[in-house]
Amino acid sequence: MNWAGWPENKPEEYAPRMIDLQFDLVGTTIPTENAQLLSVALQELVPWLGEEPGIGIQHLKGAETNSGDATLNINRRTKLFLRVPRARVDAMQRLVGQTLDLAGHVLQIGDFKTREFSPFANIYAHFVDTGSAGEEQFVQDVMRELDGRFQLRCGFICGKQQTLQSTSGPLYGYSLMLHDVPPHKSLQLQDEGLGRNRLLGCGIFIPHKSIAPVIPAIL
Template sequence: MFWEEDEDETIKRPEDIVDLAFSLVATQIPVEHAYLLSQAVERVLPWLTDETGCGLHQIHGAESGNGWQRPDDGGAMYISKRTKLVLRLPNERVEDAGVLTGQKLDLDGYTLEVGKANVRLLNPVSTIYARYIITDGDESEEQFLEFVSEQLQEIGIRCKKMMCGRTHTIRVPGRELQARSLMLADISKEDSLQLQKLGLGRGRNIGCGLFIPHKGIQRI
């Protein structure tokens, strides 16, 4: 019998780039809130957009997996008490970002009160997911995945298992951006952390290009 176990890929979770998760007090926010949230946060943290390593996750408080359904577009969505406002930041900016606590952010008439924050270290899992990767808009799934593969190779990452979702529209003043969700599976822990730190593509200030852990598809 020949039996070879997977190598132990134990790796220290990094502290140079972290997620800072703020509690929230609100019941509803606009479904199309990416730009509104970005502008509201940047009024308090004007350095957020231009600083390397920074990003702002969109708020997803009404997930179908939790018994809620997030509307596709327009109107407002409900958020739960467990919903967080999450910023991806260099560790040295955590203290600076703490001034968000106690702020009341106006999102087109909906008030978002920001509470206390907790630091979350990035998790080196083998399956990661980005809700929004900005595309050219008229790409097929195959063209999009080929583009992603080329972008990954440029930063030294090779991924054999990728899956993308349907196109989603993100509205900003004067234009509409097209984005797709993207899941990468069976990547190394080092590559997982690198992608979570670097992101992929543009629009990190409106929640694009940011990777998070995903449960993935288990092997049978």
């Protein structure tokens, strides 16, 4: 999706309020649907995660098992990613050494590293939830938020509809690739996210060097 004839974006500076934390994890398996379980478990350990605006928790990824059940295998390359305020980084040290129990799947949280945002022109979110299930309305929601909240008109591509289970019921969303984004807007979008439910991993953008590898996967 593209707009035509928008004003040229002038270079500006943007200082992100948030930063990414990458935690080591020790465990063997996780539930396939782990976004809600992970969010609840982390908020039990660090209650203010649910009170601080903008905090993001990316759901865990793994490899399918041969058992055919709703379980994924993980290894030492599996990481826990949190997007938190810079002012709270030291406070996140309390997670190190803690245990997560995701419906019987036990994970030990290890040390973490910080990771700064990169002002790439292409940024990608695995799942964006605007509250609209239909693709046409979703596209309108995205255009409205980009134009109104971020004062940005850029190209974007949305993928197939996805479903995410939450305590309030199923959430419907789409993957979203934004391209030709000016550097300061790229940082702002990574900093603030798009749509709803950041604690369930929704609307969290990460940089991509090129849109080419992503397009076949999301269409």
